[in-house]
Structure formats: C-alpha cells, structure tokens
Amino acid sequence: MKIEFVDLKKQYLALKDQIDSSINSVINESAFIGGKYVNKFESEFAEKYEIKNCIGVANGTDAIYIVLRMLGIGLGDEVITTALSWISTSESISQTGAKPVFVDIDEYFLINADKIEEKITKKTKAIIPVHLYGQSCNMNKIKEIALKNNLFIIEDCAQAHFAEYERQKVGTFGAAATFSFYPGKNLGAYGDAGAIITNDDELALKCRMYANHGALKKHIHLMEGINSRLDGLQAAILSVKLPYILQWNAERFEKAELYNELLSEVKELNLPKIREGSKHIFHLYVIRTNKRDELKEYLNEKGVETAIHYPTALPNLQAYHYLNFVPNNFPMASGIQNEILSLPIYPELTTEEIYFIASTIKTFFKY
Ligand SMILES: *Cc1c(COP(=O)(O)O)cnc(C)c1O
Numbered sequence: 001m002k003i004e005f006v007d008l009k010k011q012y013l014a015l016k017d018q019i020d021s022s023i024n025s026v027i028n029e030s031a032f033i034g035g036k037y038v039n040k041f042e043s044e045f046a047e048k049y050e051i052k053n054c055i056g057v058a059n060g061t062d063a064i065y066i067v068l069r070m071l072g073i074g075l076g077d078e079v080i081t082t083a084l085s086w087i088s089t090s091e092s093i094s095q096t097g098a099k100p101v102f103v104d105i106d107e108y109f110l111i112n113a114d115k116i117e118e119k120i121t122k123k124t125k126a127i128i129p130v131h132l133y134g135q136s137c138n139m140n141k142i143k144e145i146a147l148k149n150n151l152f153i154i155e156d157c158a159q160a161h162f163a164e165y166e167r168q169k170v171g172t173f174g175a176a177a178t179f180s181f182y183p184g185k186n187l188g189a190y191g192d193a194g195a196i197i198t199n200d201d202e203l204a205l206k207c208r209m210y211a212n213h214g215a216l217k218k219h220i221h222l223m224e225g226i227n228s229r230l231d232g233l234q235a236a237i238l239s240v241k242l243p244y245i246l247q248w249n250a251e252r253f254e255k256a257e258l259y260n261e262l263l264s265e266v267k268e269l270n271l272p273k274i275r276e277g278s279k280h281i282f283h284l285y286v287i288r289t290n291k292r293d294e295l296k297e298y299l300n301e302k303g304v305e306t307a308i309h310y311p312t313a314l315p316n317l318q319a320y321h322y323l324n325f326v327p328n329n330f331p332m333a334s335g336i337q338n339e340i341l342s343l344p345i346y347p348e349l350t351t352e353e354i355y356f357i358a359s360t361i362k363t364f365f366k367y
Contacts, residue, residue, distance in 0.1 A: 003344055003353050005305040006184045010348035015240060022236040031232040041235040042195070044242055049162075051172060051197045053204035056230025057211050060158045060180025060194040064092035064128070066228065067154050067176045067196055070206040073098050073125050080119055080151075081128040082111035083313045083333035088180075089130055089156050090314050098125070102315045104330045108275050109133060109286065109340075112332070113141035120145075126152040131160035131170045133309070134186065134252075134283035135275060139165045139173045146174070154178065158194075161187045162249055164279035171197055176207075181238055186252070186283050187245050189234040251347040252282040255354060259285055259343065262358035268365050270339075284309055285345040291364075292339050298364045304357050307342045 012019060022037075031037050038056050046054035057063050073079060075097035081089050083102040090100040101119050106112040111129050127146055129137035146153045153174025157163075161179060163170045171177030176198035181189040198204050209216050214225035260271050270288035274280050286309065289295055296306050313333035315325040327334035343357060 001353070001356050002303040003305060003349075003357065005307050005342075005344050006346055007348060008183055008188070011346075014348075015244075018240045019237060022240050023233060026232045026236045031236075033229060033231060035232055037232040037236040037239065038230050041230070041239045041242070044239060045195060046197065048242060048245075049169060049171065049197055052199045052201065053197065055196045055204060055208045055211065056235060057194045057196060057207075058228040058230065059192040060156075060178055060182065061088040061092055062211070062226070062228040063178035063180070063194040063196045064088060064154065064156060065095050066207050066210055066226075067178060067198075067203075068092060068096045068098070068126070070203060070210055071126065071152050071154075071175060073152075076123060077125040078121060078123040079126045079128060080116060080124060081156075082130050082132070083315050083330040084109060084310065084336075085130045085132060085156070085314060086158070086310065087314065087317070087319070088158070089128055090320075093128070099123075100314075100320075102325075102330060104332045105336075106138070106332070108135055108273055109336070110135065110137045111142075113138040113145070116142070116145050117149075120149055120151075124149065124151060126154055126175075128154050128156055130156040130158075131163055133272070133286055134160050134163055134249075134281035135272075136160065136163055136165035136170050136278040136280075138275070139168075139170070143173060158182075158185065159283040160281060161185070162245055163281040165275075166277045172199075175200060176203060181234065186249060186281055187238065187241060190237050191231075191234055193230050193234040193238065195230065248347040249281040252345055253280065255345050255347075255349055256280070256282045256285050258351065258354050259345075259358065262355065263287070263361060266362060266365050266367060269361075282345055284342045286340050286342050288336060288339040289341065290339055292341050295361065295364055296341055299357070299360060302360045304360060305344065308340060309342050311337060313337045 042054040077098040079093040093100040155177040157171045158180035181193035210225040211228040214221045214223040
C-alpha cells in the first residue's frame with residue numbers, strides 16, 4: 001500500500017471534463033489577466049460566502065499584506081497573531097513595516113484568546129486570528145477584545161474555507177478575511193491563487209486598486225500599488241470546484257470521525273479536539289504523541305506519507321531570532337512542535353486506506 005499525504009490527481013480525474021473545458025475556454029478567449037473568468041469567480045465566491053466583496057489576488061500571503069496595508073498598518077505598529085502558523089501570517093505583518101507580536105496557542109492549536117490582552121500596547125493596531133487546520137478560533141473573545149481596544153480583526157482563513165463558529169462562517173467576523181487557494185488547500189487552484197473578502201466597500205475598492213498597481217482603470221494610477229492578480233486560468237478552475245466545497249468539507253469531516261473512532265483506544269495519542277459550537281473542516285487531521293518522529297518513520301516505511309504543520313513554531317524560527325525569544329515564552333507552541341503529526345486527509349481518501357493507516361499506527365503502539 002502507498003498512501004500519499006495529498007493526492008490531487010484523483011480530484012482532477014473526477015472533474016476532468018469540466019476542468020479541461022474551462023481551461024480551453026480561457027485560452028481560446030485569451031482571458032488570462034482579469035476579465036470574465038476572474039469576475040465570475042469573485043462574484044460566485046462572494047455569493048457563496050454571503051459577503052459583499054471578494055477580490056481575487058495572486059496568493060494568500062499577498063492577501064494578508066494587501067489588507068494590512070490598506071487598513072493603514074505599517075512602520076511603528078504592532079499586529080498580534082498566533083505562535084503556530086505558516087510563516088505567511090507573520091511575514092506579511094513584517095512586510096508592511098509593522099512588528100509581529102506572537103501569542104501562544106490553546107488546546108485546539110489556535111491563538112489563545114485569554115493571552116491576547118497582555119500583549120496589547122499603544123502600538124497594537126490589529127489581531128490576525130488564524131483558523132488553523134480548518135478550525136475556528138475563539139471569535140467571541142477575540143471580537144470582545146478587538147472592540148474594547150479598537151483593533152482591526154483580519155482573519156487568516158487559508159485553511160478554513162467555509163468553516164464556522166457558532167453558525168457564522170469564519171471570515172465574516174472582522175474588517176476583512178484572507179484566503180489561499182494553494183493547490184493542497186480545501187479549495188485549491190492549479191497554481192498560486194488567493195482572495196480577500198470584506199463587507200467594507202471602501203476597503204474592498206482600496207484592496208482591488210492596490211493589488212493592481214494602484215489603478216482601477218488602466219493608466220489611471222491613484223497611488224502606487226503592487227502586481228498581485230488572480231489569473232483567469234486559476235479563476236476558471238476555481239469556479240469549477242467551488243460548487244463542491246461544502247460536500248468535500250463534509251467528506252473530510254467524516255474521514256476525521258472515522259480516524260477518531262479507530263484510534264480512540266490508543267492512549268499514547270492525543271486526537272484533535274473540536275471546539276464546542278464550531279464547524280471544523282479538517283484541512284488537516286493532526287494527532288499528538290511524544291513518539292512523533294519514530295511513528296512518522298514507521299508509517300513512512302509502511303508506505304504512509306505524513307507531514308508536520310509545523311515543525312518549528314513561528315517565534316522559534318531563525319527568522320525571528322532578532323526578537324530574542326526563548327521557547328519558554330511560548331510553552332504550548334514550543335512543546336507541541338515536537339509532538340504533532342498530520343495524517344493524510346482528503347475527500348478522495350478511501351475507508352480502506354484509513355483502516356490501513358489506523359491499524360499501522362496501532363501496530364506501532366503494540367495494540
Ligand atoms: C497557505 C497559507 C497561507 C498562504 O497562502 P499562499 O497562497 O501559499 O501564499 C497563509 N496562511 C496560512 C495559515 C496558510 O496555511
């Protein structure tokens with residue numbers, strides 16, 4: 001048996017006719033940059049998200065950077081975010097000139113809302129909660145803190161397309177939210193792609209302008225911007241896939257439940273916890289064990305590919321040595337970085353494969 005960590009080919013084959021014909025249309029119409037397919041996807045995504053504006057951009061990292069810049073965040077400001085994420089989250093804060101301020105994680109691997117207030121200073125302008133692995137942060141508490149301290153909330157939804165918190169979709173709690181459509185994400189393009197959503201029309205217009213060299217009309221540059229556009233091919237592919245996202249999320253959830261059931265007796269493992277009232281979309285299924293490296297190696301020998309998200313918590317990366325942290329500043333994130341293991345999870349993963357993975361894990365732990 002050989003089980004890949006993500007298998008994008010299976011999904012492509014299931015949708016091959018639609019995808020191929022959408023690609024052909026874009027090429028035949030030379031609708032590569034902007035135009036009909038980009039507009040179409042933007043309005044479909046906004047509609048499905050029940051939000052006023054969607055701006056397609058080149059990737060999920062740019063999406064965060066653009067929103068921060070257009071909210072006026074820059075040099076001298078501080079932005080609070082989680083100690084456990086992909087580097088895009090903190091990198092885009094630094095790119096604006098602002099300083100990333102990290103907060104340790106909670107038992108769900110997400111920013112610990114109870115530890116945010118102690119990090120707020122006069123310079124704090126915004127909070128970026130990251131709905132990591134597909135699960136919502138504690139948005140009630142985060143909203144309360146943001147309101148009290150007059151901070152923007154920018155949700156990083158790169159791993160959480162259509163996840164929910166108390167029946168409200170993540171991405172609709174703050175000033176704006178950002179998405180990545182990197183191929184392996186729950187909704188993935190065939191290259192880099194991203195989007196910003198917001199109910200604030202003025203912010204939407206600014207983001208759209210900034211992402212396109214500061215122009216809404218060709219040659220009318222109202223300001224300097226950057227080149228960060230969603231391209232027509234990616235937009236057309238995303239339009240084919242969008243109608244399936246809720247079904248795919250539900251299938252991921254079922255796979256997670258099956259893992260939970262099969263692995264529940266293994267007391268050496270901590271299985272992912274679901275926050276009460278939240279709808280987890282299981283972008284990743286992450287288990288914890290202090291035998292992580294040995295288990296990973298064993299699964300690999302048996303043909304099961306796994307991954308680690310992420311092997312080094314953000315504050316512990318070389319990139320942030322200049323902030324002079326010690327692992328003890330972020331005990332939860334620094335502890336679990338050596339214990340977390342992401343098992344394969346995607347809609348096309350078969351029940352048989354999950355049984356195989358679970359029984360291989362049980363054999364490793366001598367069950
Ligand atoms: C993937 C990801 C991003 C960035 O997305 P790109 O499209 O690769 O730039 C940002 N934040 C998180 C949490 C991610 O997982």
